[in-house]
Amino acid sequence: MTPARNSAVGERAPTGAAKAASKDKKGSGSASSESSASAAKAAKPVAKASAKPESRTALVRRARRINRELAEVYPYAHPELDFENPFELLVATVLSAQTTDLRVNQTTPALFAAYPTPEDMAAADPEALEQLIRPTGFFRAKAKSLIGLSAAIRDRFGGEVPGRIEDLVSLPGVGRKTAHVVLGNAFGRPGITVDTHFGRLVRRWKWTEATDPEKVEAEICALFPKSEWTMLSHRVIFHGRRICHSRRPACGACPIAPLCPSYGEGETDPEKASKLLKYEKGGKPGQRLKPPPDYPGLPAPPLGGDA
Numbered sequence: 001m002t003p004a005r006n007s008a009v010g011e012r013a014p015t016g017a018a019k020a021a022s023k024d025k026k027g028s029g030s031a032s033s034e035s036s037a038s039a040a041k042a043a044k045p046v047a048k049a050s051a052k053p054e055s056r057t058a059l060v061r062r063a064r065r066i067n068r069e070l071a072e073v074y075p076y077a078h079p080e081l082d083f084e085n086p087f088e089l090l091v092a093t094v095l096s097a098q099t100t101d102l103r104v105n106q107t108t109p110a111l112f113a114a115y116p117t118p119e120d121m122a123a124a125d126p127e128a129l130e131q132l133i134r135p136t137g138f139f140r141a142k143a144k145s146l147i148g149l150s151a152a153i154r155d156r157f158g159g160e161v162p163g164r165i166e167d168l169v170s171l172p173g174v175g176r177k178t179a180h181v182v183l184g185n186a187f188g189r190p191g192i193t194v195d196t197h198f199g200r201l202v203r204r205w206k207w208t209e210a211t212d213p214e215k216v217e218a219e220i221c222a223l224f225p226k227s228e229w230t231m232l233s234h235r236v237i238f239h240g241r242r243i244c245h246s247r248r249p250a251c252g253a254c255p256i257a258p259l260c261p262s263y264g265e266g267e268t269d270p271e272k273a274s275k276l277l278k279y280e281k282g283g284k285p286g287q288r289l290k291p292p293p294d295y296p297g298l299p300a301p302p303l304g305g306d307a
């Protein structure tokens with residue numbers, strides 16, 4: 001683990017911004033641009049840089065506090081890919097490379113109707129399969145992976161998606177990221193999913209300086225109890241998609257700004273920052289996220305885009 005150097009932040013109670021944002025998100029179906037804007041107005045950054053390096057203990061405390069704040073802001077955090085069983089989640093996750101979950105969710109209903117089982121997909125005509133998944137991009141390579149992994153599941157695992165990471169990563173086109181998504185969300189086995197959002201955010205928060213996904217995974221795992229790993233992944237990815245964007249993070253509207261050593265990397269003006277949030281106004285058909293079954297009373301905010 002590599003603690004932050006020269007950019008440690010003091011641990012302070014969250015400001016009203018975090019609480020305001022949390023309340024807004026938990027409110028009725030209007031959680032969206034209005035609530036985000038009010039959170040933005042309340043945003044009062046920020047932790048001051050300290051000359052002293054952050055101790056390991058302080059880093060662990062700050063990381064866990066960020067996780068708790070994110071849990072309040074995104075109580076509905078969940079995998080944004082639609083699936084009904086481990087095979088569907090595995091296929092959807094392979095398709096999600098280099099595209100949005102929304103695009104995958106628009107593509108998979110027809111795909112799963114045509115090839116509901118690994119046996120069906122293993123026997124697919126490659127060109128027919130390619131046409132079905134074409135909207136997700138890289139469709140030739142993805143079709144090859146899907147047919148290959150389906151055949152391997154049929155031939156080596158009796159037609160059932162295996163529940164061990166060493167078996168999953170042995171399937172064509174399946175890396176650790178995909179394996180952890182499947183293990184965490186279809187088998188309930190805790191794991192950290194290091195995708196582009198996760199890696200970017202944990203480096204901004206100085207939880208790690210590593211760029212290699214396996215090193216990031218190991219270092220972040222060491223900061224949290226195992227029971228938090230899967231939900232932490234969802235929360236961080238939610239935050240990366242909605243607020244802490246790659247190019248223009250909405251720092252002025254960010255509920256965890258007081259705990260973030262990278263505050264100021266993006267737009268700090270609350271009004272301007274609130275316009276960068278990826279919550280659509282009013283909700284467009286097809287873009288509203290489904291609330292997960294565990295949170296039946298909490299509407300998820302609509303997603304206005306994905307990165």
Ligand code: SF4
Pocket residue numbers: 204243244245249250251252254255256257260261262263264265266
């Ligand atoms: S949006 Fe800004 S303040 Fe918030 S987590 Fe990202 S870099 Fe930090």
